[in-house]
Amino acid sequence: MSFSTEKVARAVRQAVADGLLTRERPVAGFLDVRGVRESVAALHEAFAGVPDVLHAFAAKACPLVPVLRLLADAGMGCEVASPGELRLALDAGFAPARIVLDSPAKTRGEIRAALELGVALNADNLDELDRIDALRPDGCPSVLGLRVNPQVGSGSIGAMSTATSHSKFGVALRDPGARERVVEAFVRRPWLTRLHAHVGSQGCPLPLIAQGLAELHRLAEEIDARVGRRRVTSLDLGGGLPVNFADDSVTPTHAAYVAALAAEEPALLDGRYQVVTEFGRSLLAKNGVTAAFVEYVKEAGGHRIALTHAGAHVATRTVFMPQAWPLRVTAYGPDGTPKRGPLVPYDVAGPLCFAGDVVAHAHPLPELAEGDLVVLHDTGAYYFSAPWAYNSLPRPAVYGCFLEDGGGVAFATVRPAQSAREISLENGADLADALLTGFAAPSGG
Structure with a gap:
C-alpha cells in the first residue's frame, strides 16, 4: 500500500550494494512491486x-x-x-x-x-x-x-x-x-x-x-x-x-x-x-521513489544548497509548482544507510541549467556531503516514468523491487538508463547532414 520509509531504506541500501546506484549512474527510480x-x-x-x-x-x-x-x-x-x-x-x-x-x-x-x-x-x-x-x-x-x-x-x-x-x-x-x-x-x-x-x-x-x-x-x-x-x-x-x-x-x-x-x-x-x-x-504514487547522488554542497546568500542528480527532468511538476506538489526528501550515506544527526535546511537542487531547478526549498536534512544520496518519496506516478528531456539528460533507469519477508531485496530492470548515443540518435544523429545535403537540387532556370 505504501513504500514506507523503512522499506525504502532497505531498497536503497541494497541498490547501492548491487551497483544500481553509482557515481556513474547517479539517479534511478524504484517501484515496490x-x-x-x-x-x-x-x-x-x-x-x-x-x-x-x-x-x-x-x-x-x-x-x-x-x-x-x-x-x-x-x-x-x-x-x-x-x-x-x-x-x-x-x-x-x-x-x-x-x-x-x-x-x-x-x-x-x-x-x-x-x-x-x-x-x-x-x-x-x-x-x-x-x-x-x-x-x-x-x-x-x-x-x-x-x-x-x-x-x-x-x-x-x-x-x-x-x-x-x-x-x-x-x-x-x-x-x-x-x-x-x-x-x-x-x-x-x-x-x-x-x-x-x-x-x-x-x-x-x-x-x-x-x-x-x-x-x-x-x-x-x-x-x-x-x-x-x-x-x-x-x-x-x-x-x-x-x-x-x-x-x-x-x-x-x-x-x-x-x-x-x-x-x-x-x-x-x-x-x-x-x-x-x-x-x-492513487495506485502508484506511494509505491515509488527516486534516489540520486549529491554531487556538490555549497552556500549562496546564506542558503545551503545540495546539487543533486534529481531535478526537473524527473520531478517536473514539483519544480514548477512546488506549493502544489511538495515532495518529502530523506538523506542517506554513500552506502545507502539513512543519515542521522541535527537537521539543517537545504535547498535540494537538480542538475539542469536554470535557476528554478529546485525540488525542495529549505528542507530540513542531516548535514550532507558529496557522495551522499537523497530520496524523493511518493514518485511512483508522473515522476521518473515521464522524464523531461531538458539539457538532453538521460532518462534514468527504473527498477522494480521485491522486498522479501526475510529482509532481502531483489530487483528487476523496468527501463534501462538511456545512453548518450541513444540521446543523440533520438535527436537526429543519423540525419546529421540533412540540412546540408538533404534538400532536393534546385530546379534550373
Whole structure:
C-alpha cells in the first residue's frame, strides 16, 4: 500500500550494494512491486459491493510496459489518451475490450483505429460523435460514450481541476442548452451507451468529486427516461483520487472514495450501471521513489544548497509548482544507510541549467556531503516514468523491487538508463547532414 520509509531504506541500501546506484549512474527510480499489487487489491476490495466494475489504470501515470503488464496481471484494465499509450497498453497485454480511449483531440485516424480494434472510446464533444457516426463500422464491438463536464468547480490546484466552468474537457452541462443537446445525442444514437466524467485530480476533495459524479448519475437517469428504456448501461467515473504526500500513510483510501460516492448518491453504485474507474496516481504514487547522488554542497546568500542528480527532468511538476506538489526528501550515506544527526535546511537542487531547478526549498536534512544520496518519496506516478528531456539528460533507469519477508531485496530492470548515443540518435544523429545535403537540387532556370 505504501513504500514506507523503512522499506525504502532497505531498497536503497541494497541498490547501492548491487551497483544500481553509482557515481556513474547517479539517479534511478524504484517501484515496490508488492506494494503495487496490494494497492490494486485494496481498490478491488473497496468496490467489492459493486456488481460490475472495470478498473482501468490511467497509463499516463506510469507509461512503462512492464509496469502496465504487472497491473494487467493484477486484474486491471487500462485507460489511454493517445496512440502511443494505446500501443503501450496493447504491448503490455491488455485485451482491447479492457482498454478505454480518452482524449480531447482524437483524429479521425485514431478514432477509426480504436473502433477497428474494439477499444472502448469516450467522445469528448458532440462534434466527435458526428465523426464516430461516419467511421463506426457495422457490428463494431466498442463501447462508446460521451464525456460531460458537470461544472461543479475547482479543487485547490486549478491546473488539475477538470470540472470548472471553462474546462477544455467534455460537454459543459450547465452551459445554455448543453444538457438538452446531450440527451438528444443519446436519443438519436442507439450505439451511445456510456456517460463519462472526470471531476478532478490532486487537490480535489472527495465531496466535490462525489457531487460531480452524482450529477452524472442524474443525467443517465434523465436520458433513460427520455428514451423510454434503458440506453445508458455504464458510467465511467474517471479517476482523480488525491494522494497524501506528507507522510507514509495512504489517505484518502479507495474505500473512503466509495463511501463518499454512496453518501452523495446511494444509487450510483447499486448495480444498475456498469462502473468504470480510471485511477492512476492513487495506485502508484506511494509505491515509488527516486534516489540520486549529491554531487556538490555549497552556500549562496546564506542558503545551503545540495546539487543533486534529481531535478526537473524527473520531478517536473514539483519544480514548477512546488506549493502544489511538495515532495518529502530523506538523506542517506554513500552506502545507502539513512543519515542521522541535527537537521539543517537545504535547498535540494537538480542538475539542469536554470535557476528554478529546485525540488525542495529549505528542507530540513542531516548535514550532507558529496557522495551522499537523497530520496524523493511518493514518485511512483508522473515522476521518473515521464522524464523531461531538458539539457538532453538521460532518462534514468527504473527498477522494480521485491522486498522479501526475510529482509532481502531483489530487483528487476523496468527501463534501462538511456545512453548518450541513444540521446543523440533520438535527436537526429543519423540525419546529421540533412540540412546540408538533404534538400532536393534546385530546379534550373
